[in-house]
Amino acid sequence: MLKLYNTLSRKKEVFRPRRPGKVRKVNLFVCGITSYDFSHIGHARTYIVFDVIAKYLREKGFDVFYLQNITDIDDKIIKRAKEKKIPPQKLARDFEKEYLKDMKSLKIDSVTKYARATEHIKEIISQVERLFKKGYAYKIEDGIYYDISKFRDYGKLSKRSVLQAEDAVSRIDEAKEKRNKGDFCLWKFSKPGEPKWQSPFGWGRPGWHIEDTAITEKYFGYQYDIHGGARDLIFPHHEAEIAQMEAISGRKPMVKYWLHTGFLTVGGQKMAKSLGNFITIRDFLKENSPRVLKFLVIKNHYRSPVDYNEKIISQTKKELERIDEFISKLKEQKTKNKKQEVKNLILKTEKEFKNAMDDDFNTPKAVAVILNLVNKGNSLIAKNKMGSKNANGILNLLKNFDEVLGINLTKARDSITITKTLKYEIKKFPFPQEILNLVKERENYRKEGLWQKADEIRRKIKKMGYLVQDTKKGPKIKKYERGNCF
Numbered sequence: 151m152l153k154l155y156n157t158l159s160r161k162k163e164v165f166r167p168r169r170p171g172k173v174r175k176v177n178l179f180v181c182g183i184t185s186y187d188f189s190h191i192g193h194a195r196t197y198i199v200f201d202v203i204a205k206y207l208r209e210k211g212f213d214v215f216y217l218q219n220i221t222d223i224d225d226k227i228i229k230r231a232k233e234k235k236i237p238p239q240k241l242a243r244d245f246e247k248e249y250l251k252d253m254k255s256l257k258i259d260s261v262t263k264y265a266r267a268t269e270h271i272k273e274i275i276s277q278v279e280r281l282f283k284k285g286y287a288y289k290i291e292d293g294i295y296y297d298i299s300k301f302r303d304y305g306k307l308s309k310r311s312v313l314q315a316e317d318a319v320s321r322i323d324e325a326k327e328k329r330n331k332g333d334f335c336l337w338k339f340s341k342p343g344e345p346k347w348q349s350p351f352g353w354g355r356p357g358w359h360i361e362d363t364a365i366t367e368k369y370f371g372y373q374y375d376i377h378g379g380a381r382d383l384i385f386p387h388h389e390a391e392i393a394q395m396e397a398i399s400g401r402k403p404m405v406k407y408w409l410h411t412g413f414l415t416v417g418g419q420k421m422a423k424s425l426g427n428f429i430t431i432r433d434f435l436k437e438n439s440p441r442v443l444k445f446l447v448i449k450n451h452y453r454s455p456v457d458y459n460e461k462i463i464s465q466t467k468k469e470l471e472r473i474d475e476f477i478s479k480l481k482e483q484k485t486k487n488k489k490q491e492v493k494n495l496i497l498k499t500e501k502e503f504k505n506a507m508d509d510d511f512n513t514p515k516a517v518a519v520i521l522n523l524v525n526k527g528n529s530l531i532a533k534n535k536m537g538s539k540n541a542n543g544i545l546n547l548l549k550n551f552d553e554v555l556g557i558n559l560t561k562a563r564d565s566i567t568i569t570k571t572l573k574y575e576i577k578k579f580p581f582p583q584e585i586l587n588l589v590k591e592r593e594n595y596r597k598e599g600l601w602q603k604a605d606e607i608r609r610k611i612k613k614m615g616y617l618v619q620d621t622k623k624g625p626k627i628k629k630y631e632r633g634n635c636f
């Protein structure tokens with residue numbers, strides 16, 4: 151039975167979709183990016199988490215509609231476009247493309263629909279109009295605002311109605327004429343030169359919070375199952391969404407389960423360009439393989455804070471190497487014998503994995519289950535208690551886990567050719583980084599004609615269990631086994 155922690159109730163609850171009769175349909179909405187810059191590894195964390203969650207729900211037989219918005223009109227976009235002297239729409243499209251490229255590199259492919267704010271202006275205007283009619287909205291000089299004092303439940307998600315340090319404070323709408331300090335903007339009147347749309351209240355553009363409810367109303371209706379996002383969006387953003395939608399519909403709750411991801415810090419501090427610890431997904435992937443980032447994320451519970459630092463990265467890589475080496479060994483198993491012991495291990499592991507994931511998507515526990523399987527499997531191999539059928543059984547099990555986790559668990563290759571794009575190839579290679587560094591060093595010696603030194607390194611590599619052969623394309627590396635010659 152799947153349980154998940156609901157921010158609304160601050161409790162773990164049994165997951166029951168809103169309309170259980172309707173072929174187990176689950177509507178999931180996650181706040182998307184504001185496309186004005188490259189996405190960073192904090193964004194990646196949230197989207198990796200919800201990718202795993204969507205995939206696990208599907209694995210459990212739910213028919214998941216995963217919707218994500220893209221904020222393509224916003225103060226930040228207008229400001230950045232001005233700096234770059236390009237139209238805001240172009241900037242937004244460019245960074246949307248880059249974001250989707252990043253998602254593709256990370257193999258995040260569970261989103262059913264990406265919905266742009268600017269393609270839902272009609273729906274946004276309709277929501278503002280209804281809020282007006284019901285007395286929740288008022289007009290002042292620079293736009294239409296929401297009067298939070300009119301909505302009795304304001305603060306029920308965050309348990310507060312004023313800002314705190316962790317909030318995404320850059321998004322507070324400041325205007326002197328506001329009725330209450332916390333009132334937020336629904337429709338901003340356009341200033342000269344800014345993108346604008348016609349509305350019954352005047353030319354302008356949507357406030358930030360209204361696009362989400364306009365989009366979810368269009369695809370899901372007044373109420374739906376799960377809303378996700380990073381925890382700094384709880385207030386005021388998600389609080390505002392509830393205020394908008396529940397005021398319009400008169401129905402509650404707008405969302406049955408609210409799921410929030412914890413923060414990702416770098417070197418113990420919040421990521422900030424001014425601190426020089428700002429890591430974009432793009433930059434991370436220049437040095438590391440996508441699976442390192444994904445594995446780092448799922449090794450931690452989605453609600454816990456994660457700190458990114460060198461030590462954690464190297465530990466993550468070591469664990470991946472352990473899994474990869476185990477996969478290589480499994481693929482080498484040739485004997486025909488089938489052992490009940492392995493069969494039992496497979497059944498036990500499968501159950502433990504499911505129990506971990508059913509417990510509020512406890513991926514760290516699921517990873518521990520996998521590493522335990524690696525340990526036990528290795529010792530069975532050492533005792534010659536693993537036949538090829540058994541090994542295939544484990545490989546299939548890991549493949550199933552990977553349908554959810556998406557870290558290429560079973561794709562370990564047994565050889566690689568390092569081509570001219572040395573760096574790029576290295577990151578895809580699942581064997582120890584140390585070997586790759588040595589191969590790189592040897593290549594440098596060869597370029598300088600220092601053949602003796604190059605040979606010394608080749609011998610060193612062989613001692614460590616790997617072979618290097620120079621091919622036309624570049625050096626080819628393979629695990630060294632007896633009788634294994636190029």
Ligand SMILES: [Zn+2]
Pocket residue numbers: 180181182362387
């Ligand atoms: Zn949002």
